[in-house]
Amino acid sequence: MFEPPVQRLIDELSRLPGVGQKSAQRLAFHLLNVEEADARRLADSITEMRSTVRLCNRCFNATADAECTICVDTRRDTSSICVVERAQDIPVIERTQLFKGRYHVLGGAMSPIAGIGPEQLRMSELEARVGAEGVTEVIAATNPTVEGDTTAMYIAQLLKPLGVKVTKLASGLPVGGDLDYADEVTLGRALAGRQEL
């Protein structure tokens, strides 16, 4: 019903998370009606990001180099690792200025229903880092959800036999919520009151 290039754009947009058929139509026609330079800047910023940004070899954060700015920062404490589900959680924790160690991005949380187990996450990479980097504490900063808590428990079971202390963020975060919506004060308290697993 739409011109083929418009329909193709609608199809691509509707593959994005949280974008349905109707939203995709609106976005496509928005992009047809804005200044051509604006549409082109969006397209270029996607291409530019994919050609310049990659995942850190160590922690899987976004980076322009082999390792991210946090991993190569020699002032960071290499004896503690803060494990997060997604790279966008890192700036939220950084803003509390209470964590001086390095990070590890799992790429999600365990969910038997969605078929996501330890093999679908970067769990073996985490285990390898704990052995190789002289880590003494791992903070499981997963979302305060069933999946996030399950993931934290799994990390504790996996790493405690290696003689490492495993903690999780204190409750105080609203249950069922999402880590990257937390304000800095709440998250700072949760970090200060972390509990051993």
Add this chain to the structure above:
Amino acid sequence: MFEPPVQRLIDELSRLPGVGQKSAQRLAFHLLNVEEADARRLADSITEMRSTVRLCNRCFNATADAECTICVDTRRDTSSICVVERAQDIPVIERTQLFKGRYHVLGGAMSPIAGIGPEQLRMSELEARVGAEGVTEVIAATNPTVEGDTTAMYIAQLLKPLGVKVTKLASGLPVGGDLDYADEVTLGRALAGRQEL
């Protein structure tokens, strides 16, 4: 806090309608984590659409040529024009198979609060078409909202002095709703029971 190319993409995404800062972050990291080919296909489909699709010279529908497929279709009745707010409303009306005339895309609806008057819409182009194309009926298929109804009233005041019949879609559409969410049966009835203004 994010790598500059990631931040630039977040900025561009958050300029889209209905996409806030958080959604833009999620979309950007989604595009960083998917296969590079998938991200590139989205970027390319934006660029391709903008370089191949333009607005119809006559009705402002999306088209690959000077005029859209509906305007150049000689089987269409040139004596009636269906006026819609947005190009994406056209396929919804086409699916009823009850309208055989041509369209006119206004580009929005009148809204004093948002500073949108007749000059911000394609109202003078509509007026010119009525004179030039031997039009006898104009159907105002604007959204059943305050803005859409105001726009329909304005069209009636503008075009009735030219001796043309101006109608609007029958009520039956849920008030406060949005034209492109209507099902075909409801919209078909609204079209059949259109009322003169």
